[in-house]
Amino acid sequence: MIGGDSTNTNTGVVWRRHSSIGEVARSQVPLDDLSAPCKRAPPEALNHQAGRPCNSPVSFNFKPVEGIEDIIELPVEIVKSLSTDQHSCYLLIKAIRSGSLSPELVGLKCGPLNHSSWFTTAQAILPLWMREHGLKGEVLRRLEVLVKFCLNFYFKMYYIKVKHHLKFGPEHVVSSLRLLRNQTSKVKNIISAAVIRGAYHAHPENILDSFLSSEDQHQRYFGVRQIEKIRKGRDFGDATVRPHENPKVNLQATSPEDLINLESENI
Numbered sequence: 001m002i003g004g005d006s007t008n009t010n011t012g013v014v015w016r017r018h019s020s021i022g023e024v025a026r027s028q029v030p031l032d033d034l035s036a037p038c039k040r041a042p043p044e045a046l047n048h049q050a051g052r053p054c055n056s057p058v059s060f061n062f063k064p065v066e067g068i069e070d071i072i073e074l075p076v077e078i079v080k081s082l083s084t085d086q087h088s089c090y091l092l093i094k095a096i097r098s099g100s101l102s103p104e105l106v107g108l109k110c111g112p113l114n115h116s117s118w119f120t121t122a123q124a125i126l127p128l129w130m131r132e133h134g135l136k137g138e139v140l141r142r143l144e145v146l147v148k149f150c151l152n153f154y155f156k157m158y159y160i161k162v163k164h165h166l167k168f169g170p171e172h173v174v175s176s177l178r179l180l181r182n183q184t185s186k187v188k189n190i191i192s193a194a195v196i197r198g199a200y201h202a203h204p205e206n207i208l209d210s211f212l213s214s215e216d217q218h219q220r221y222f223g224v225r226q227i228e229k230i231r232k233g234r235d236f237g238d239a240t241v242r243p244h245e246n247p248k249v250n251l252q253a254t255s256p257e258d259l260i261n262l263e264s265e266n267i
Contacts, residue, residue, distance in 0.1 A: 056131040058106050064099030065129070065144075068151045071159050085123055092126045093155055096147070101130060119158070122150045149187060153179045167213040169201025170256035177253055192251075202249050204265045207256055219257070226262060 071093055074082075082090065088108055095101050108127055129147045133140075156179055160172055180188060180195050200206065211223030231237045247260040 056133055059132045060101055062130045065096050068097050071156055089123050093151060096129055122154050125150055167210045170207045170210045173199050173202045174253055177251055196249055199246055199249050202259045204262055
C-alpha cells in the first residue's frame with residue numbers, strides 16, 4: 001500500500017515520504033505475543049514490579065547486553081524529525097549496547113507497561129535494565145529476555161522504516177526471518193506464528209513488484225519473465241478481485257528469491 005504511514009497516528013510525527021504500511025506492525029505483534037504472558041504472571045512477575053524498578057536510581061554500572069546487532073544508522077534529517085519517544089529509544093539502544101549512559105538519558109522516566117501500545121511497552125522495558133532494579137531469579141531472566149528481544153528484533157525492525165519504499169518489503173521480511181532465527185528456541189516458539197502471519201510482503205505479487213524496481217538486473221529480468229508467463233501472451237493478466245492469502249514462507253530464506261516458491265504459487 002503506497003502512501004500509508006502510521007507514524008503520525010502513533011507518535012504525532014509525519015515522515016513525509018511513501019512507505020509500505022505494516023513494516024512496523026511486523027515487529028509489534030511478536031512483541032505483544034512475547035510480553036503477553038506477563039499479564040498472566042504471578043504478583044512477583046515483572047509487570048507487577050515494574051513501578052518499583054522504574055523509580056529506582058539509575059545504575060551507571062549496569063551490565064551491557066552482549067550479542068546485540070547495531071540498529072540501522074539513521075540519516076541526520078531523520079533523527080531530527082523523530083518524536084521524543086523515538087529519539088530517546090534510539091539513544092537507549094546505543095547506551096545498552098555500549099554500557100555507557102549519556103547525561104540526557106539519566107533523567108529519563110519510563111511510563112507504565114502498556115500492552116495496547118507496543119512502542120511504549122518496549123520503551124518502558126529498556127530503562128529498567130539501566131536502573132538498580134533489584135530483580136533476581138526468574139523475574140530478572142524475564143526482563144533480560146524482553147530487553148534482548150526489543151534490541152535484537154523489535155527495534156531492529158522498527159527503525160528499518162527509514163527504508164520506506166514498497167520495493168524493500170520482501171527484503172524486510174528476509175530481515176525479520178534472519179532475526180527470528182537468532183532468537184532462543186523458547187522465544188522462537190512464541191513469536192514464529194506472528195512473524196509468518198505478518199509476512200505480507202512475501203506474497204508473490206509483492207515480490208514481483210519489488211523485483212521490477214530492483215537495482216539487480218537479474219531480479220528485474222526474472223520479474224518480467226514471470227509476469228509474461230502469467231499473462232500468457234495477453235496484454236493484461238487476471239484483474240479480478242482475489243482474496244489475499246499469505247504463501248508458504250521459507251523460514252530459512254536469506255534473500256527475496258528464497259522466500260517462497262514462485263513457480264508453485266498461484267499468482
